[in-house]
Amino acid sequence: xxxWNCNRKQSHCPNPGEDSALFFxxxxxxxxxxxxxxxxxxxxxxxxxxxxxxxxxxxxxxxxPSLTHDPCQYGISNTRTNNNTSNSIHGNSNQNIGNxxxxxxxxxxxxxxxxxxxxxxxxxxxxxxxxxxxVRNRRLDGVGxxxxxxxxxxxxxxxxxxxxxxxxxxxxxxxxxxxxIR
Amino acid sequence: xxxxxxNSSLVIDSLCDQTYGHNIAVLSLYCDYQAQKDQxxxxxxxxxxxxxxxxxxxxxxxxxxxxDRSRQGGGKSLRLQEMLELFVKIIGSLERVYICIxxxxxxxxxxxxxxLRALRQITQEAPNTRLFLTGRPHIRAELDNxxxxxxxxxxxxxxxxxxxxxxxxxxxxxxxxxxxLMTENLKNDIMETMLEKASDM
Numbered sequence: 001x002x003x004w005n006c007n008r009k010q011s012h013c014p015n016p017g018e019d020s021a022l023f024f025x026x027x028x029x030x031x032x033x034x035x036x037x038x039x040x041x042x043x044x045x046x047x048x049x050x051x052x053x054x055x056x057x058x059x060x061x062x063x064x065p066s067l068t069h070d071p072c073q074y075g076i077s078n079t080r081t082n083n084n085t086s087n088s089i090h091g092n093s094n095q096n097i098g099n100x101x102x103x104x105x106x107x108x109x110x111x112x113x114x115x116x117x118x119x120x121x122x123x124x125x126x127x128x129x130x131x132x133x134x135v136r137n138r139r140l141d142g143v144g145x146x147x148x149x150x151x152x153x154x155x156x157x158x159x160x161x162x163x164x165x166x167x168x169x170x171x172x173x174x175x176x177x178x179x180x181i182r
Numbered sequence: 183x184x185x186x187x188x189n190s191s192l193v194i195d196s197l198c199d200q201t202y203g204h205n206i207a208v209l210s211l212y213c214d215y216q217a218q219k220d221q222x223x224x225x226x227x228x229x230x231x232x233x234x235x236x237x238x239x240x241x242x243x244x245x246x247x248x249x250d251r252s253r254q255g256g257g258k259s260l261r262l263q264e265m266l267e268l269f270v271k272i273i274g275s276l277e278r279v280y281i282c283i284x285x286x287x288x289x290x291x292x293x294x295x296x297x298l299r300a301l302r303q304i305t306q307e308a309p310n311t312r313l314f315l316t317g318r319p320h321i322r323a324e325l326d327n328x329x330x331x332x333x334x335x336x337x338x339x340x341x342x343x344x345x346x347x348x349x350x351x352x353x354x355x356x357x358x359x360x361x362x363l364m365t366e367n368l369k370n371d372i373m374e375t376m377l378e379k380a381s382d383m
Contacts, residue, residue: 015287020376038275045187051278061311062269068334082275089234099376115241116235116240116241117237118249119232119235119241119245119246119249120232120235121295122249122252122257122259123226123227123228123229123231123232123235123260123265124224124226124229124231124232124247125220125225126211126217126220126221126226126228126229126232127229128210128211128212128229128232128233129210129233131212131214132191132194132210132212135188135191136191136195137214138193139188139192140347140348140351141344142189142347143188143344143348144188144189144192144341145191145192146191146341146344146345147189147193147338148192148193148196152335152336153193153334153336155334156312156334157197157200157312157377158316159312159334160269161278161309162309164332165332165333165334166305166309166311166313167305167312167313167314167315167329167330167333167334167335168312168313168314168315168334168335169315169316169317169322169333169334169335169336170189170190170193170315170317170324170334170335170336170338171316171317171318171319171322171335171336171337172315172316172318172319172337172338172339173318173340174318178378
């Protein structure tokens with residue numbers, strides 16, 4: 001598997017071209033099945049093409065992995081014709097657009113839902129997911145982990161709804177980053 | 183930056199880990215001085231709205247309706263207040279929403295105060311929100327003034343272990359380009375000097 005740690009749980013793997021919440025509800029397998037599509041792949045993890053070409057068969061029916069993202073937004077379909085299963089995925093990535101066929105005649109179409117994409121652009125030109133992917137790809141294992149062990153972090157994370165203090169501020173200088181190391 | 187944006191991305195991923203399977207959203211925004219002109223309050227809140235626009239049943243109804251109305255009216259953008267109302271309404275159905283914003287100091291001051299007001303409105307109107315902000319110390323008073331007074335705070339300092347890990351990686355990368363270029367002695371010298379400098383900061 002290449003790219004974004006696709007073996008991790010799906011909720012950590014925001015699609016680089018995707019814009020949904022990094023974790024959006026529905027990931028527990030409780031997402032209602034959309035009327036027209038059947039989820040077949042954990043494509044929230046993106047890097048769809050290598051994922052698919054490595055597969056020998058694609059699961060069909062409702063037995064596919066639960067998705068943290070709405071299958072509708074990717075336009076996934078799975079149709080069985082005679083002995084072949086044809087799978088198509090219309091991803092909403094800005095980067096992964098194309099067709100891939102594997103040895104089992106599964107044609108994968110990775111496109112973009114025009115309207116969903118238009119709505120996102122209409123809301124804002126910012127693409128926070130891309131920056132997050134960039135930073136997390138550069139991040140070294142272990143760096144900064146100490147923050148997660150701080151009492152303040154834990155208190156904030158567990159703060160009650162509506163409590164006066166539900167904000168955590170981390171402040172610091174540029175530190176040893178750009179100034180000294182680059 | 184070695185520490186700060188790493189910290190943000192780490193916190194975001196950690197929250198994703200911990201909230202897996204729950205009705206919880208983790209939203210993020212990274213401010214960047216190179217993109218200041220795009221980072222107005224309305225675009226920032228729009229950036230949050232983008233992340234909740236696609237729910238389990240497709241485009242969230244409220245956003246779709248607003249978009250359709252806008253299209254009929256010539257494609258006008260939403261105003262900040264309209265966005266805030268939509269956002270608060272949409273996240274109302276979630277158990278909890280984490281909003282993580284990195285490098286508040288990199289926003290233009292004028293945008294920043296408007297954005298801070300918007301964030302305050304969100305936290306006041308949506309009790310299920312949790313805010314995570316990072317910034318340099320010089321804007322702390324401003325943040326406190328608008329939003330973060332009494333907030334939990336963590337002072338991010340360069341951690342010696344972090345610096346050593348980062349340096350090792352950088353020097354290994356150099357090695358990969360030309361193995362003869364950097365001797366072990368030179369590596370040790372660099373490591374020692376850098377850690378010493380960092381501890382003086």
